Amino acid sequence: MISRLQRRMLAPLALGAVAVLGLTGCGTATTAQSTELTDEDVTLTLSWWGADARGQKTSEAIKLFEKAHPNITVEAQNSDWGGYWDRLATTTAAGDMPDVMQFDEQFLASYANRGTLLDLAEFTDILDPSYMDKKILAGGAVNDTQYAIPISGAPSAVLINTALFEQYGVSLPDLTTWTWDDYSETAQALTEASDGAVHGISPVGVDSFTLNVFARQHGEQLFDEDGDIVIPVETVADYWQTELDQIESGAAPSAEQLSESAGVPLDQYDIVTGKTAMQFIPAGVFTAHQSAAPNAKFILADWPTDSDTEEGFQYMKPTMYWSAAATSAHPAEAAALIDFLTTDPEVGTLFGTDRGISVNPDIQEVIKPTLTGADKIAFDYITNAAETVGAAAPITPNGASDINAVISRYNQEVQFKSSTPTEAAEAMIAEIQNSIDAAK
Amino acid sequence: MTETRAITTPGRRVEPHAGIPSGSSPKGSSLRSAVVSTLKHAGLILLALVMIYPLLWMVVSSIRPNSEIFTTPGLFSDSFDFSHYTTGWNALAAPFSTYLLNSGLIVLGSVIGNLISCSLAAYAFARLNFKLKTLAFVAMLVTIMLPIHVLIVPQYVLFAQLGWVNTYLPLIVPKFLATDAFFIFLMVQFIRGIPRELDEAARIDGASHFRIYSQIMLPLMVPALATTAIFTFIWTWNDFFSQLIFVTKPDLYTVPVALRSFIDSQSQSDFGALFAMSIVSLVPIFLVFLFGQRFLLRGIATTGGK
Amino acid sequence: MSALGELRTITHKRGPESAASKRARTKDNKVAAFFLAPWLLGLLGITIGPMLISLYLAFTNYNLLQAPKFTGLANIQRMLGDERLAHSLQATFTYVIVSVPLQLGTALALAVLLDRGLRALPLYRSVFYLPSLLGSSVAVAVLWRLVFGGEGLVNAFLAVFGIEGAAWISSPDTALSTLILLHMWTFGAPMVIFLAGLRQIPREYYEASSTDGATKWRQFRSITLPLLSPIIFFNLVLGLIGSFQTFTQAFIVSNGSGGPADSTLFFSLYLYQEGFSSFRMGYASALAWLLLIIIGIFTSLNFWASKYWVFYDD
Secondary structure (H helix, E strand, C coil), X not given: CHHHHHHHHHHHHHHHHHHHHHHHHCCCCCCXXXXXXXXXXXXXXXXXXXXXXXXHHHHXXXXXXXXXXXXXXXXXXXXXXXXXXXXXXXXHHCCCCCCEEEECHHHHHHHHCCCCECXXXXXXXXXXXXXXXXXXXHHHEECCEECEEXXXXXXXXXXXXXXXXXXXXXXXXXXXXXXXXXXHHHHHHHHHHCCCCCEEECCCCCXXXXXXXXXXXXXXXXXXXXXXXXXXXXXXXXXXXXXXXXXXXXXXXXXXXXXXXXXXXXXXXXHHHCCEEEEEEEHHHHHHHHHHCCCCCEEEECCCECCCCCCCCCCCEEEEEEEEXXXXXXXXXXXXXXXXXXXXXXXXHHHCCCCCCECCHHHHHHHHHHCCHHHHXXXXXXXXXXXXXXXXXXXXXXXXXXXHHHHHHHHHHHHCCCCCHHHHHHHHHHHHHHHHHHHC | XXXXXXXXXXXXXXXXHHCCCCCHHHHHHHHHHHHHHHHHHHHHHHHHHHHHHHHHHHHHHCCCXXXXXXXXXXXXXCCCCCHHHHHHHHHCCCCHHHHHHHHHHHHHHHHHHHHHHHHHHHHHHHHCCCCCHHHHHXXXXXXXXXXXXXXXXXXXXXXXHCCCCCCCHHHHHHHHCCCCHHHHHHXXXXXXXXXXXXXXXXXXXXXXXXXXXXXXXXXXXXXXXXXXXXXXXXXXXXXXXXXXXXXXXXXXXXXXXHHHCCCCCCXXXXXXXXXXXXXXXXXXXXXXXXXXXXXXXXXXXXXXXX | CHHHHHHHHHHCCCXXXXXXXXXXXXXXXXXXXXXXXXXXXXXXXXXXXXXXXXXXXXCEECCCCXXXXXXXXXXXXXXXXXXXXXXXXXXHHHHHHHHHHHHHHHHHHXXXXXXXXXXXXXXXXXXXXXXXXXXXXHHHHHHXXXXXXXXXXXXXXXXXXXXXXXXXXXXXXXXXXXHHHHHHHCCHHHXXXXXXXXXXXXXXXXXXXXXXXXXXXXXXXXXXXXXXXXXXXXXXXXXXXXXXXXCHHXXXXXXXXXXXXXXXXXXXXXXXXXXXXXXXXHHHHHHHHHHHHHHHHHHHHHHHHHHHHCCCCC
């Protein structure tokens, strides 16, 4: 009896074996893909991360798209940032990737190099990004293949809460010519004027974007075209030494305070809660900071420089991308959806600056008159900066998608003095290169 | 602590004046027990305050402006604003009631599933002798020793092959198949606390095992069943990861997944609405516990009397 | 082996068998198949498959996005030189060894106190259980920072007495202790199980010993503890398994980083980072099986030790 029962129960186990096959089968698109749109009924899935405001705007945009393409139905999926990537990894592993996805620079090469994303250049009839500045478009290419369409882009900038400087009677230097010394001294002056109630700066960020801009100020870069980490140890050590000096002088909060706010959501950043007055941010998220901190008066400024710093150290980093799945059964329709979301003027007005300032000049024209307040400041800053930025930076390579976490971890070792900047820099570069090699 | 002493000391002073001529020993002990009881209450109230402070803070945060939430650990606020509740309720793609209902559905299925399947298995482990029993028991324990994060991908593949993704089946069916071995073990321990004479007597009278299980064991196991029901309710209600992975259609989202939609780590989040809806979603589980504990505490002593 | 022996006694009846059970014994296989059918189906259909796959993946290089590549013992080799693994083992063991006894002790004490004999007990019980309801709520993370942060409530309280508090959650030296406190704070779950267990103890035992003049403490030691021991044992086994796997609280409090400086990098958190953030699911699977072995050893020890202090009525 038992053995008969057991035998019957083995049937589901066979499904387990199928599951193994499922793991191995992923990533290889087997369906014959058409580069032409069909008239048949098609259902696409569209996946993005973000809060509810973005969700509502995206739903409206989907309605517009469905009206323009009556045979296509779009199913939306959204979640928070962390959940988004967990879910995407899981569904991709099972060969069940959404058709169209919002993407981030950190993860782009990791997915693209492993054959999970669609080469969008095959669909130029449907999706033609020729409107875009080549310097930005290149940020969506991996090994010269266009796997992603940048939605928006922005340089790194210094976010300054002028309200705090006014409150404590500290004046800002000329922000167009300021040096690193000016920057640190101004910060220190604010800390002293406020008797430590606020600190001048949240120090150089712990993200790869900031580190890369810092490297470019020194004529170097974080990664090269081959996807290897090429930043010299001294530059990273210098980056962290600057931070240590700022902590030491009181320009920046203590190591404990910094670690307390490491990795928190934007609403709880020190700069948003008014505990610090200056911070490096991607200029595209200016509006988010301002609306999260209604009492602050934020402005944007370019990075401080040294006398020997060369022009063009800034670059337009794509804030977000649209990508499509290599396994999509309807790649042409997926491309059409991406095209619609990035070029339709109505969608452009609808989205506004929610996914950053669009890199499409036509959309910029459309939204420009509608912008006010923080949006207008960000728009003007980014469109002006676009004229002077340097070449695109190679994107985060396959194997280094966790780079921000790695930088942050070593940064804390330096902050808590368990490693010297040089030791930590050596170890960090070795660890990242190891991960990159393992993924090659 | 000082406060309770202030209350009880006058009581002691009053005693001689009461002048009731009775044996001092019972009087003294009743007074002592009153003091002890007051002290107990004082301690418990203090502890209770520490325990619920976070919840009180959440309630207050849900009615104060977003900008105050991260700067004020206290409970006082100048301005109160109940709009988080109305905006939160309607902020997402569907009204929040949809997510409450979705979660309720999954919880209901999970509770029923766990109660039936785990009690059946527990009866076998606690009261029956069968081949490979030790091995089966070890296997049961081992299944709860692997973290979900390495199982989720194969599980997803399995459920995708079955066509169950974007339904609640991956969340409910496993409960009917006793995959929450935690509860089997719990019930085994409880059944072993039930005197064997009760079912042996029935056995001698010729009752079948199923009869013993359903007529004798289940009523005696009410506290264990209530524990299982309450825990299943709460864990399922709060479970984020598997609900996130297996259900991707927004109109099927559950409460924990919906709550995350208020947060965007790179942009502005609506924490006020998040807290408001968190409070709303706590109400059902709090009520379940408040009323469920009656069953939880219906031990042998009380059921035996009926 | 002795742990297995104890397992056998837990699953098999101890002491001389009665005639009835001897008679019934021959028939039990068939009946057991019926009672165990759902569980067996779940084990074979849902649980075993993914477990075996994860075991296979432990010997592969698997990045989730491409087919796994068999690499033999490479993952185990990697473990030997993995500093973060050593870190996470240290944090996890400290956490388990400190927080499990603390939480169970608190839970047991409160359960005995809240069992009966006081007014407003249902309310107390509910209030003490509330923190366990909050679960993985994001609010916990926000609040924990406000309570234990450098300018948090605890330090404000200490300042009243002129003590300058530490930066509890953000210093690598103290961050782990705040998580242990957070764990203690959710003692409601084991407390509920203890409460249910206490109700299984017949009142007559206490009444009899009261007439004999036994003190409360003696009653607790000679009646409550032995009769509750199967439930204490259960809470201990599950407490250990749960604490070794602890994930959610550390994840939300440290925003997934295990920081500051890896001081709260619990094993499951590290495993999650490796699997999902760094796309090394093969290595994560190997870590998971290492965890299973560790938990397995502790659980076996527990079962082995239980024969000295756990008493069953049957």
